[in-house]
Amino acid sequence: MYNLEKVAKILGLSKRTIQRDVATMSLDVRNLSLTCPTDTRNYTLTEYGLQWLADKHGITLEADEDIHTDDSTADENSLVSSLLEQLRQKDLQIAEKDKQIAQLMEQAKNFQVLLQAQQVLSFPAxxxxIFKRLFGSKSEQ
Incomplete structure (x- = not known):
């Protein structure tokens, strides 16, 4: 995983160019290229994202360039990736719960309307x- 400055240094481009390229990525490429696609402040690119940017600008990445990380950083990156995946799963669960809550609220609203209608029907006529009964016209009865 590479931060914005490191990618700019490796590719020999400005940070602004990298930011602009990341902003114009399609959604599927963005999901594969960034570790957290929704975080717009901190761009952390994956190997795929680095390769995509290099291909876009016609830059070939040399094997001897220092683009590979050491084992401890790789372990940390895998931990971060797994935690991000857990966060995505939690977000999906929360979205599902929000849908369920909205359905329950709609159901409660419908029950309230039905209850009010039933109460109106149960009121006596x-x-x-007495004055209307005594002095009212016969046609009203």
Whole structure:
């Protein structure tokens, strides 16, 4: 995994160029290229992202360049990747729970409307006042 400055140094491009290229990536390439595609402040590119940027600018990556990380960094990167995957799974679970809560709220609203309608139907018919019964016309009855 490579941060923005390291990628710019390896490819010999400016940080602004890398940022612009990352911003214009399609969604599927962005998901493969960045460790956290939703984090717009801190770009951390994967091997795929580095290779994609190199191909875009016609740069061949030399085997002797210092683009590979040591074992401890690789272990940390794999840990970060697994934690990011766990976060994505949690986000999916939270989204599913949000859908369920919205459905339950809609159901409760529907039950409330039905209850009010039932209460209106159960009220007895209003009796006419005594004056209306005595002095009202026969056609109203």
């Amino acid at each position: 209003l009796k006419r006042s």
